[in-house]
Amino acid sequence: MPPPTPMRTAACGRVCPSGTLVGFVDDDKKYGSGAFNEALAAKGYSVKVTSGDGYSINFDGASVAKNDGIIVANTLNGSPVPQTIGEKNKPCWPLQMVGPAVSAGQKVGGVATIELVGLSEPSEEWEITLAGAFNRTVSQAEFEDWVKCHGKSYTDSKDRVWTGMPLWYLAGAVDDIETGSHWTFNSTQTTAGYTVRVTASDGLTAAFGIADLARNDSFIVANKLNATALTADNGGPLKFVGPASPKQQVGGIVSIALEGLPGESAEPEWTLSLEGRRLRISSRRKNSRRAKRALTTQRPTTTGSAPGPASP
Incomplete structure (x- = not known):
């Protein structure tokens, strides 16, 4: 990945x-x-x-x-x-x-x-933009591959099961520029502190301190509800869910931005x-x-199957 x-x-x-x-x-x-x-x-x-x-x-x-x-x-x-x-x-x-x-x-x-x-x-697949130390567009196919490898679930108060990627994993994809073949979560950046802003297609946003999200698998960017892909009717294609206030549970997510990264x-x-x-x-x-560092794009130098995040 x-x-x-x-x-x-x-x-x-x-x-x-x-x-x-x-x-x-x-x-x-x-x-x-x-x-x-x-x-x-x-x-x-x-x-x-x-x-x-x-x-x-x-x-x-x-x-x-x-x-x-x-x-x-x-x-x-x-x-x-x-x-x-x-x-x-x-x-x-x-x-x-x-x-x-x-x-x-x-x-x-x-x-x-x-x-x-x-x-x-x-194709008509959806995309999401991750913005941090660099910007990258993640396709639907990529996101679904990530979920297969590192997906988590969250069960809400109505016993509904949401499945997707922990928000902190997605932050780790762009919180710095890696020198190795796997992207990892930068804990040093977390200590210094920054904001993670989730934005919907209608402009609605929700902001979180990285300290509250770090290595917390309860905050999920979900692409499925009860094993079924989300639709526009229930916040799809991506919705933020977890132990946050209802106002923060943004649906129709189009971008996630890391604001105030240390050293910016x-x-x-x-x-x-x-x-x-x-x-x-x-x-x-x-x-x-x-x-x-060289050009504006991050890419591993290894060949073979594409790498993903290292184990937390």
């Missing part, structure tokens, strides 16, 4: 193969072996790379497949890429297209968006937008320490 994604932050080191980024948004599988959907690439679509000044070029999707010669670079000789490059001072920072498979005309700098053009229409900075950092079949992963860096 992913550690945490359209626009997502990816810690890929000094450079990131373009196929790795495309694999985040070409379908619902974003991590591990097979994240890049070769079957979709073979059917044909374009990878449109656009600079901050509006200049864009296109790569054929099939040419990007497992091609480490097409690279999105964020450092040059170990340092962040310069603002401009070459005698003509062409834009370079924060990201530059480079590599042996990139022609002179394709070496776009100042990359702001990477968009997959020509993919089939997305008001200064924004650059953002890379990846737009694909389902996602528009939007991430921003808010911590100066985090900003030293």
Whole structure:
């Protein structure tokens, strides 16, 4: 299960193969072996790379497949890429297209968006946005996978059984940027304190101190009631339930945000937008320490089945 994604932050080191980024948004599988959907690439679509000044070029999707010669670079000789490059001072920072498979005309700098053009229409599944040290969009399929691995239940005063993910687990997915292959709950952040805000599609919100939620499996973001998927009539597709006041039991959840994370900075950092079949992963860096890491998307470096949170 992913550690945490359209626009997502990816810690890929000094450079990131373009196929790795495309694999985040070409379908619902974003991590591990097979994240890049070769079957979709073979059917044909374009990878449109656009600079901050509006200049864009296109790569054929099939040419990007497992091609480490097409690279999105964020450092040059170990340092962040310069603002401009070459005698003509062409834009370079924060990201530059480079590599042996990139022609002179394709070496776009100042990359702001990477968009997959020509993919089939997305399904009607719901999504939820988690916002913290970085932002990620979690699809219905991902959420349901998480529940299979780490789901809990809450029985209310009417003996109704709600099933879903503990809210503190979801906070742990975005409370910091992991260096390992599993995302974990950051207890140090909890000690310092921050707010978890749950927001519904109609704008209704409920806020909680992380100290009240930490490792408390009674506060659930539920997707099922008595083993049946929630609907709009009973607060679906996601509803917050638990030993909280009725006013705090928000239904129709669309986002969960961690506010006031320790070490946050008001200064924004650059953002890379990846737009694909389902996602528009939007991430921003808010911590100066985090900003030293590579791209705006978190991704494990291991291959195989996608990792999830480590045991509490």
